[in-house]
Amino acid sequence: MSVFSEFVPPPECPVFEPSWQDFSDPFSFIHKIREIAENTGICKIRPPQGWQPPFACDVRSFRFTPRVQRLNELEALTRVKLNFLDQLSRFWELQGCRLRIPHVERRVLDLYLLSKLVSAEGGFELVCKEKRWSKISSRLGFPSGRAVGSLLRQHHERILYPYELFQSGASLTGVYPDSADSDSVDEGIGAADEEAVDEEEEKERRAERRSPRHRLKDERENTEPRGVPVLDVISADDEAFLRKQKHLKAQAFALKMRPRKEVLEVNYIDLYMCMACGRGDEEDRLLLCDGCDDSCHTFCLIPPLQDVPRGDWRCPKCVAEECSKPREAFGFEQAVREYTLQSFGEMADHFKSDYFNMPVHMVPTELVEKEFWRLVSSIDEDVIVEYGADISSKDVGSGFPVRDGRRKLIGDEEEYAASGWNLNNLPVLEQCVLTHTSGDISGMKVPWLYVGMCFSSFCWHIEDHWSSSINYLHWGEPKTWYGVPARAAEQLECVMKKVAPELFDSQPDLLHQLVTLMNPNVLMEHGVPVYRTNQCAGEFVITFPRAYHSGFNQGYNFAEAVNFCTADWLPIGRQCVSHYRRLQRYCVFSHEELVCKMAADPEGLDVELAAAAVRELEELLEEETRLRSALEETQGVISSVQEVFELLPDDERQCWSCKTTCFLSAVTCSCSPERLVCLRHVGELCSCPPANKCLRFRYAQEEFPAMLYGVKTRAQSYDTWSRRVTEALAADSRNKRDVIELKVLLEDAEDRRYPENSLLRSLRDTLKEAETCSSVAQLLLTHTHRHRRERADSGTQKPRSKLTVEELKVFVEQLYRLPCVISQARQVKDLLESVLLFHERAQAALADLTPDSGKLQALLDLGSGLDVELPELPRLQQELTQARWLDEVRVTLAEPQRVTLELMKRLIDSGVGLAPHPAVEKAMAELQELLTVSEHWEERARACLQARPRHNLLTLESIVTEAKNIPAHLPNVLTLRDALHRAKEWSARVEAIQNGTNYAYLEQLEGLLARGRSIPVRLEALPQVESQVGSARAWRERTARTFLKKNSTYTLLQVLSPRVDVGVYGSSKSKRRRVKELLEKERGLDLEAVCELQECVEDARDPAAVVAAFKAREQQEVQAVHSLRSANLAKMALVERVEEVKFCLCRRSASGFMLQCELCKDWFHGACVPLPKAGSQKKLASGWQSGSKESKFLCPLCQRSRRPRLETILSLLVSLQKLPVRLPEGEALQCLTERAMGWQDRARQALATDELSSALAKLSVLSQRMVELAAREKTEKIINAELQKAAANPDLQGHIQTFQQSGFSRAASPRPSLDYDDEETDSDEDIRETYGYDSKDAGEVKPYLFCDEEIPVKSEEVVSHMWPTTPSFCAEHAYSSASKSCPQTTSGQRKQPRKTPLVPRSLEPPVLELSASAKAQLEELMMEGDLLEVSLDETQHIWRILQATQPPSEDRFLQGVEAEDAPLERALKLKVKDLEKKRKRKLERAELLLSGAAGGRSRDLKRALELKPKKKKLKMGPEKSRELKQLAKRIAKEEKERKRKEKDKEKAKAELPPGPGPDRSRRKALDIPSKYDWSGAEDSNDENAVCAARNCQRPCRDKVDWVQCDGGCDEWFHQVCVGVTCEMAETEDYICSSCSHTHTPASAATETVLISSSVPYSSAQDNS
Incomplete structure (x- = not known):
């Protein structure tokens, strides 16, 4: 089972990539990197790109026999467990039982760990007594609560407890109470036989322990029964395998108990007695030992056996003898098969691809590494690999090209054969100490070759004599290395002894045997520094003196390694020999011989090596002198003889005690001449008297000075220089040298050509470092002094890298660590102190709960003045940003009217980007809360503002009142508050208007309505105001349609009010601009307040004041018209300057056809004004025939409206009375109506006089006659015109007669009277296009169009016929036709002489004759009636009478003087x-x-x-x-x-x-x-x-x-x-x-x- 479930790779070792210059000298580069690499023990060197030596081995002849490595036997802890299981299995085998390792919770029980844990807890009895099995279970990693503890107790009691009792000796003393005094052990068995049997049994047990897949081959090769198997790890695979092999192991499983009762003779039973109780009864429970034939009851054994064993049984005494036999030392076995590189590679690749089930190049190195350490820690899996290690290049050839004469070097092989990095050359370079050893030391001076496969490994070890090693991987897959620096070598040894003490008890020099691994994670857990690296093809790995290292191969590869020793190794080598002496380990070579041989040839030594040899030789000679003196003191005078030790083989001059190789001296005794000891172990040689002993020495003490002199002479000059340099480089702060002195030493070395060694490089580096530090210090101080001035221009300068505080500290330490004096060091230290002071103040400022922007800004100013990269500056700047943000928040919240939602969001957005700070977070929380509340009320206010239907005042007042306490500027709430205020004001205003004495004006209500509609509040009075305004507007629109012409330029109020623009021509803008100056210039009138009537009417609130203002404007209008008429009539007198007189709207001189306005008496061009239109067809026909002057022309400035009849106006006034609204137009209309009615009364009074009544009667009779005559003549002319047209059409010739009859037979019915409406017709657009003025400016009057073609008339006939052809504007009255009764003849009259064409002719007397007063009265009334924008019948009556009083030929139409064929005609x-x-x-x-x-x-x-x-x-x-x-x-x-x-x-x-x-x-x-x-x-x-x-x-x-x-x-x-x-x-x-x-x-x-x-x-x- 695996100890570590997951392997954690150690840190990487340093990797160096030298340049070609550094790579040229191997030892110089190694010395250069030694200080760094020694800290990790190993390092990796990648040669410069392109350095690839060719592989020089003969692949065809290269053959080797690898070592066999069982991975789980390499690891120390795993080997201890295996040894424990072997002993336990051997114990139970001797007891006649087969050991089966139980499974608990689906995994194999670790019996070794269980035994250790129980022993650590006080033993089996104590654990059972105190019920600690649950604790044992948890420490073994089993889950709690599953009764695993009781199961562990049963397994321990059944398997481990008997073995522990046996180990403690209790079972032996219980069976043999006097075993200490008796000697019943058979000592006849020889030691060699015991070892042979033990070795065979050990192999057998280890073979049984392997898993089925690895031991299948062994089982098939060895099929004979072996007896009872020792170890059986029960698993699914094992059970299957055992079932398959059951027939091969039938005897092994069979019981080997002797059926004593049936087999033994009765007379022999009494001979067997129990060795414990001495009785022979209960023969069925009596066991007979198969080793010594002793017997014992099963219940007398300790512990007692429950059943009789089925196999061979041995008594406790025999078991003790068997288990006490010594074990063989662990080592690697050599493989049976010999490989070539090709066959080994095929085997290695097949193994790796088969194991990982993927191509070898696709297996990650991390996976191989984890799997390797899992396998070496596993007991269950027994993986066997092979490793071609320690193959001497002297036998099979080196992988590097070598000049050995065997073959000719070609190409770049010569270069690589002479390279210092060629491992055949590196150990014998002059800088290497091994050059001076005698012979080719295999593995040290002669490279060894290593052919690896996946999982093949090299265990933890250090090189012989603690030398350095270098390994080069020629090709193949990587090699993984682990290294421990020399400083932790003893620590690693202690850890391994602590973890696996059982191994070191039997093998104290276990680490020197290269057979033990330990997981790097275990070492790291115990504090041992471990480093790793993956060595790829073409890379070097160097191990340094006493650096433990191990590793394994990732796959098939080929490597080469060799040892080397530099000059600084000499004292280390002496320490190693002392260490070997303590461990009684054999030396590879004599260290004393090496040093003395170097001293014997001083001229052949490198200078640095000579200096090191002198120091080492002095140490050796001093120690030798001390030992010889001690020997003389302790042993007395003994004989001595000189011996040339280098001629003796190494094994003949080894100390019999410490195994060291003697060279300077040794002591022998006559009792055993073949033995010798070093001077340190003379007492261990023998007990003979000193007289029998002999001192053998290589050099006499008198030769020591001579030996030193030669090498010292070689190294003296260099040594002196080296000592001075060493002293200078190692000087303390009180004895520092000057930089100049270091420069002198460097120049001395260059002049004397001292070797390029580490000391010279150190001197050069120190001097270079000193110069660099001086320059940096000077630059740093210079920039510090200039920094404030540079800060002012920092916006335009590029950022310059600065020293950090740590770098400044290191720099100051470097300055004071330099062995020379730097003048700027004090100032740089002061700068550092300033930086540290700034650091303290900055830390204090940063620790404040609330950032202070002033303090932070001051610190920032101070810190920016220091030319150092201060880590606090960003934090200070960050804190300053936070402080300023907090200040901004504080200032903003202090003025609630400034706190808008956008400002709060901006502050929150800017605060989100700030670094976390308690004050900022608190302010952010407050802002967020305020923003949330504000947005809530803003949303409510917005909803109220946009609500449909709108809310009432009470609802809005509650919202405004609740939102009043929010310290923020809420636009919607303010808008709502303003709306509420405006609603109250509006309601109060409406109430005040409604309760006033007079009605409000429409403009006031419209303003109120506009304001009320814009108020987002439900106003109760708003519908009423809307109704009133709508009614008033409807009345005003109706009145405007009644009075105003289409597209009129006048407003309704202007039309209804007296004129204030009398005599002003042009556009409305020019009227207002020129009204005063033109009228004063032409008429001298005072019209300063010409435009004030409308304003007075609109602004007046008292109706009496409005009426008074209207009356005043009436008088001003009449006066202005009088003045204007006088001025216009006066124009006719300017005959000599007629071209300078201005007429018409265009204000130009007279030209062409012109008409005179009957009101203002000004003349207008026919093209500038609309011509008069006919009142009726009757009057038109009669006007043509009689030539009457019926047509009346009023210019657009005088006739501004449609002039409705008074009846229409009265209906409007009735509607006005119903309106609860005052309109300026209504009041003006009332005034106008009163004025019109007043004028009508005066006109009727005037017409009611006798003189005017008779005149009207006469005109009525004449008018009736003219109408009849005109109708008859018109009918005849129409018939004639139709006949002429029909005669021109041949298709209608047949119908002419019928048409003539129907036409003349019809009664003469006049055409309906034609009166133009004031609406604009289709021809208005053409009028504006043709004549360039708008018809609106001309008063919307459209003349009658006679024809659209040429009407050829004579030039002199235009004036005489223009009057009859113009229709009347006025309605027909019976009494107005009297003026048409004059004769129709016009051709027989003689023209009156005139001075100018503008003066009209008067050829005939008038129809009526009136008195001057009556005529003046009528003219005044006519003028005032024409000023009225109302149609009254009295105006027509007065006009007819006045027309009848004038001569018929007195026209109001003029023709300008033009020559014949003038441009006008054309x-x-x-x-x-x-x-x-x-x-x-x-x-x-x-x-x-x-x-x-x-x-x-x-x-x-x-x-x-x-x-x-x-x-x-x-x-x-x-x-x-x-x-x-x-x-x-x-x-x-x-x-x-x-x-x-x-x-x-x-x-x-x-x-x-x-x-x-x-x-x-x-x-x-x-x-x-x-x-x-x-x-x-x-x-x-x-x-x-x-x-x-x-x-x-x-x-x-x-x-x-x-x-x-x-x-x-x-x-x-x-x-x-x-x-x-x-x-x-x-x-x-x-x-x-x-x-x-x-x-x-x-x-x-x-x-x-x-x-x-x-x-x-x-x-x-x-x-x-």
Whole structure:
């Protein structure tokens, strides 16, 4: 069984890899590494790469016989156990019983250890008495609680206790009481016979002990019965093997008892008496000894036997005789077979691969090592290996190349043959002491070869004479070495004697026999230092003097070894001889002879060796002189004779007592001349008188000085130098030399060429070390002084390596250990003291429970000033970081308002990276706790802030109150607190507003609502405020839709308030910037507070103050308008500087067609403002025919809104009264309404006078007549235009007559009145694109577009015809037509002379004549009424009266002075042509798209669009259908636009008076942009408009839907009047009743459409 379950490898020995220079001198390199390597006992040397000597052995002739090694017999403790089991088995064999080693808990019981433990506990009786078997069981390693103790007791009592009694002699004395006096032992057996029998029995027992797999061969070879087997380890394998061999061992198992009662004669029975009791009764229990024929009862034996033994029985006396026979000494056996290298290698590889079950090169060395030590410690497994050891290279040749003349060296073999590392050369180099020995000492001077296999080993040993050894592994698998340094050699010997004392009792020199191993772990447990290494091929292993070493081979390999001795070995060798003398061991050579031989040839000695020889010779001669003197004193005068001992064989000159080899002297006696003794053992020679003794000496005492002189002369100079060097190198601190003195010694050695020995190298190394230390000290001190300045620049310098504190200590020790004086040593020591002081202070600072950042920073500053690598600096820096972190935490927590979650997380994150510290951990815990609590409350606050529905005030107040005590800045909690505060303020504010005397303004409620919605608290009053604000906003939006134009630049409050920007032109920004300076410059008005009305209205809280402010602004507005009118009228007087006068919105001079505003009296370019639109078709026709001045133009600055009627405003005011909210717009609307009603009252009072009442009646009669005349003329012109168009179309020639009859037979029904809504039409975009201004700036007024082509008129006719062609803006009144009763003739009047084109002509007298006061009153009322953003009937009445009081030719339209064919005419033509070209390009693109999508159907599509076909769906894909729909819509719209424009052009041509025939081709185009498209009839909201139906119902609603006839007349009808729904109007074509009669059934049946849905005109317009 194994003692150690797991082997722990010892530490590795040093490994040296010399350079080629160091490798050149073996002894110099060995001396160089000796100081290091001697501490481990062994070392390994790897030669430089490339040094590989060739293997020089003749492989074919190399034959050897290896040794046989049984591994478990090599280990000391295992061998002791085996010896114990052999003796125990022999004892029971002699008792006639077979020993079976029992199994306990499934393992073999260690009987040896059990016996030792029981003996250590006091013996079997005491253990049983005190019941210590459980303790014994646990010490044996068995588990407790399984009754193993009782089982061990039974085994011990049955097997070991009888043997222990026998060993103690109790069994012998009990049977033979007088055995001490009697002598019944037969001494006739010779000693040689006893030893022979013992040897045979020992071999037999050891063969029986082997396991079946290893003893199978022996059993098969020796099949004859051996008697009773001694040892039988019962196991499964053993039982199987025994069953197989049962027939071979039948006799061995048979009982050998003699059946005495049946065999012996009756007369012989009385002759046998028991030796113990003396009786002969109970013959069946009487045993007869097979050795001496003594008899004894079984119950008389001690201990008594229960049964009669089945085998041979011997009495205790015979057993004692057998067991007392001496044992043979253990040794290795030689194998029977002789091997070659090849056969041994095959066997070794096969064994290893078979054992480990894997290829040999794949077995790890660690596994082999553990398995080896397991096997040597195992009793159960008996592994046998073979080892080719101690093969002399002199017999079979060396592995190194050798110049022996046997064969010629080739290549680099010469180099390796002469190498000092060649083991054949190393022992005989001049530096080696063995060179001076006589003869070739095998194994020491002649290398030995070793051929190993796996597990083959060499046991613990030291080299002969404690010499050094060197081993080189030529090739093969590694060799594992274990070494113990020389200082622990005696300790190892003591441990081995302690562990296995039985072995050393019989063999005191056991360790010198190389047959004993001991596990290195056992030695290490006893304090013995052990080192190991794996020697690979091509590596050297060196063992040093008295270094114990052992090892084993990992596998098949080949090694070579030899001994060598250096000069420093001489005293060691003398000590070894003394040690051999004490152990009575033979010497290999005489140490005295070696030293004397060296002294005999002083010139052949190396200088260093000569110096060592002198010292050694002096010691030897001094000892010899002392011994001779002692001999003379003790023995008296004896005879003496000189003897040449070196001529005698070594065995003839060995001391008979101590076995040492004598050389200087010896003593013999005449009684035994062959014996001699050394002078130390003269008394042990014999007892003869001194006279019979003779002193034999090699040199007389007189020769001693001569012997010393020769070698001393050789070594004197060197010795003197060496002594001086030695003294200098060994000087103490008080006797140190100077560096210069060492340099002189070195120069002396170099001059005298002393050998390169260790002393010279030491001197050189010391001097070099001293110089290096001096340089380092100087550099260290220099850097220390400069360090503070360097620290300032340390950011840019590279880090420089510094000395550590330990290195500084070592450096100081090195300085003071140097044998020379270093001047900087004192300063370096002071630096060290400063460092140590810093270390103490740093340790004290680091031991503080709470780091102090100030103290730590001071220490860091101090430490950084020391140019030493201080280990405390990182810790101090770490502590400083911790301290600063703690300071930051402390400062942060001191101000809770700064403690945010992010800051706490940052502090925790930075604290996590800090090293552990109690203060840091405590602060971290506090921070973490605070962070957890803060995050909890933050999360609760965040949940409350984001809660839907929101929480009430009480819930939030509880959360805020609980979170108040947290010392941290919690944004969500603060937000919640602020929200709570704002909620309370908001609730208080709302309550205050609701309880106030006046309602709050909408802006206030909106602000409250905005703030209330942003507050994450459930506010009870918020829904009420939302309702109020929603109602107020709805009212304001409704009011804005009523007053404001689309895309108006004015706000509702600005429109409802009096104007403050009177006379300001341009954008809103420029208005505010230039309002003051422009008005003061042109009119000199004081308008400093022009923009204050709105602010006053918004800021006022008292309604009376608002009304007062509004009244004040009214007066300011009237005054400003008066000033502006005066200023604008004054412009007309500047005739000479007319180019400098600025007009219009663009503020440029007069040019082209211009209009005058009736309010501000300024003139505006026709291209800069929207033209006036017609009020109705009747007034338009009558205006053309009569040339009346009905149209009234107000510029966009004066007419800012849609000016709803007063009834609409009153409904808004009623809604306003219901609102619990004040609106600035509402108050402004109330003021505006009051102002309008006040003006209306004044206007009605004025119109109620007699003068104005008669004027109104006259105008009413004239208006009725003009309407009838205009309607009749318009109908005739339309019929003529249609006839002309139909005449141009050949397809319609057949229908002309029918159309003429139906057209003239119809009653003349005027077109419904056309009034433009203020909504922006499709042409607004074109207006902005063409003229570069936004229609919003022009007041959203869209003029009537007569045509989109050239209308050739004369230049002088533009002014005369511009008035009649402009429709009226105002609604028609019965009393307003009086101004149209003037004659229609305009060509017969003579023009009045005028100075400038801007001065209007006055050709005819006015229709009405009024007094100056009445006219002034009306004009004032008219101006004030025009200022009102309200439509009142009184404004129309006053306007008609004022228009009738003016001459008919007094126009408000002017034409600028231009030459004939001016650029204006050409520009207008180009514009019209460009528009036409653009329209044509659209049609061409549409045709191209249709041609690509639907083939060549573009012509059919155009024809179908012209003929208004019916709808027909086509089957096509959704994408293609969608494209065609969009395309068809665009084409249909453009086609309708084109037809309508052609009709308008024809109407315009028909109504214009024709000029002279020759001049028709030179007519100018009308100065009206074509972009102003008249399409307002589709979206008209005029309640009084009349459609083309015969019985028009005149619908009166907010929205009136129209439909246009698609049959060709293009008339417009109310959808209600013709029975058409909105869906029908959008999806189907409408043909009126008159047009339906013109179409034949055939033509109606063939109408088709190419698109899947209809494209109504209104829809096409919307899409465009």
